[in-house]
Amino acid sequence: MQRVLVADDDGSIRGVLRDLLEDEGFEITEAANGAEVLTALAAANGTRPDLVIMDVRMPDKSGIDVLREAGAKPGREPGSHLPIIIMTAYGTSNVAIEAIQLGAYDYITKPFDLDHVLVTIQRYFERQALDDQVQELATRLDRDPNEVIIGNSTAMQEVYKTIGRVARSDATVLISGETGTGKELVATILHNSSSYSRGPLIKVNCAALPETLLESELFGHEKGAFTGAVNQRKGRFEMANKGTIFLDEVGEMSLATQKKLLRVLQEREFERVGGSVLVKVDTRVISATNKILPQEVADGRFREDLFYRLNVIALYLPPLRDRRDDIPLLVEYFLQKHRYTAGSSPSRISQDAMTAMIGFDWPGNVRQLENMIERATVLSQGGVITEEHLDFTGADNRRFVDIGQRVRQGTSLTDLLADVEGQALNQALSQTDGDRQAAASLLGITTKQFQDRYAKVS
Ligand SMILES: Nc1ncnc2c1ncn2[C@@H]1O[C@H](COP(=O)(O)OP(=O)(O)OP(=O)(O)O)[C@@H](O)[C@H]1O
Ligand SMILES: [Mg+2]
Structure with a gap:
């Protein structure tokens, strides 16, 4: 049960809050002055209140004094907040601002609306729960920065199940999903948990190269195979021997290259461009696309037989707008990840800003969210991020120039x-x-x- 300390010199206010919060299942203690609050905060773990709701105006020490003294305790992370929500008289916003600067978590203005009090308190505990989860993730992050996937939504639970099922098998996996949904992240995790992780993970972006280059990039070439091929060169498939080849944006491959790729997948052998020596490889294949490949197949742009070869295990990463439950956790996670300076504690986020982010459609998905948080942290100088620090109209939202596609279009x-x-x-x-x-x-x-x-x- 969560313990809440209600601190006010006015006994009737304490009574109202006690009734309200006990009904909601909180355990309530009371304090009639500032000294009692400080004593309670100094108590041992287990008896200390989880949250204090405190009036600013109290006879002995004001709430501001209490914040100042509680915040000055040695060993406290600078900039971190205190488990204190302050009550101020309506119209004294300067006091509220001072309280927040001194580390109060939030404030409520008097006279208050009971629903509002309750929501503020519940929000505090929800935020704490998220914080705990993020702390745990951050520990994991220290261990393996490239392998943290955030998200608790049902949609992501399905993804984790599939990852778990294929992790130790070396099956061929096709990862699909919109831009920024984490396809490359998942590919890395799949590689690292397979037996091919003893070998390298070699990435090829099939959209970034024109057709002729892609072929020699994948399969290598012999000396003199084409103008400029002054030496023999190994391709990515050869480099990925005993490891994994990650074919990113595989839907952008030309039909001719698709045909060659199919042969490699069937025979596990190929010739370098301009050569006739057969090269054998033992490589795990993971591919990714932001296209709907069955549609590409139906439209004749992607070979059906290749599709089935690649799509042995299908892993679909849902867009962020279809799993909005994950947004708060991702936000807290990126706040931890992108501190204003290396030593500072994470920025905090106002409720309005959070609400706006939950409501946004995120065309660039998780990548866009991460960029927005990183930027907002800078704009707010590590303080509280409000809606004004969020840019929902910036260049991130427009489609990036897709170089592969433009080259193919003959631009x-x-x-x-x-x-x-x-x-x-x-x-x-x-x-x-x-x-x-x-x-x-x-x-x-x-x-x-x-x-x-x-x-x-x-
Ligand atoms: N669920 C997640 N949890 C944490 N970070 C994530 C998550 N999904 C994506 N990211 C991060 O977002 C960024 C974009 O992810 P990634 O590069 O894997 O996307 P993608 O699907 O390959 O996008 P594209 O199609 O544009 O290549 C990366 O920094 C990645 O670490
Ligand atoms: Mg990618």
Whole structure:
């Protein structure tokens, strides 16, 4: 049972709060002045209150004095909050601000609405529970920074089950899901838990390379196979021998390359480009796509036989908007991960900001959420993140220039670079709140160069 200490010099207020909170299953103790609060906070674990609701105005020590003294205790992490919610008179927002700066968790204004009091308290305990989970995750994070997947939603539970089932098998897995849902993260975890983890994890982004290069990238080439092939070169498949090859954005592969890949998967052998020597490999294959591959098959852009070869085990990562329950936990996790400075305690987040994030659709999924938190931490200088620190309209929300696709569409290099440049300029502008001088210096160019380039691309 959670222990709440109600501190007010007015006995009738203590009585009202006691009735309200006891009905909700809290264990209540009372304090009539500041000295009693300090004594209670200094008590041993087990008898100490989990939360204090305290009036600012009390006869001996004010709530502000109590916060100051409780906050000055040695060994407290600087910037961390106290388990104290303060009650202030309506219209004294400066007192509330001071209380928060001194480490109060939240404040309630008097006269109060009982529902509001209850919600604030429940929110406190929910936040604490999340914090505990994140602490536990952070311990895991220290051990293995690349292998932490956050999320408790039913949808993610399904994902964990599948990961668990295929972890130790060396089955071929196709991971699908929108951009930023964690496909690469899952691929890394699958590799690390398989018997192929003794070998390397070799990643190939199939969208990043034009067709001819992709082939030699995958299979290697012999000396003189094409102009520029001055030496024999091993491909990714050979490098991944005894390990895992991760074929990212496999849906972007041309039909010709798909045919060659199919053969490798069937025979486990291939020839380098321009060669006739058969190379044998023992490699586990994990692939990923943000396309709906069965649709690509139906439309004739992806070979059906290859699809079945890759899709032995299907792992679908749901978009964040379909598992909003996970958002608070992810937010707390990224707050822990991206501190304002290395030594500072995590930023905190206002309820409004959290509500806005839970309501947002996240086209860039977890990656976008992480970027937004990282940026908000900087903007709020490690303090409390409010809605004004969140940018739901920034460049993150627009589709990034998909270079692989554009090359395949035959976009000229000039046009492609102009798009990339436009995106960089806009991104810099949005990161500096429209300040062109700051945006220019962020990009390492003069303000004049920035203006000229901006005029050209926009
Ligand atoms: N469930 C999660 N918990 C913690 N971090 C996550 C989670 N999902 C994604 N991330 C993080 O979000 C970022 C994007 O994830 P990842 O690169 O795996 O996405 P992706 O699905 O491969 O995206 P894309 O299709 O754009 O390549 C990474 O930094 C990753 O660590
Ligand atoms: Mg990826």
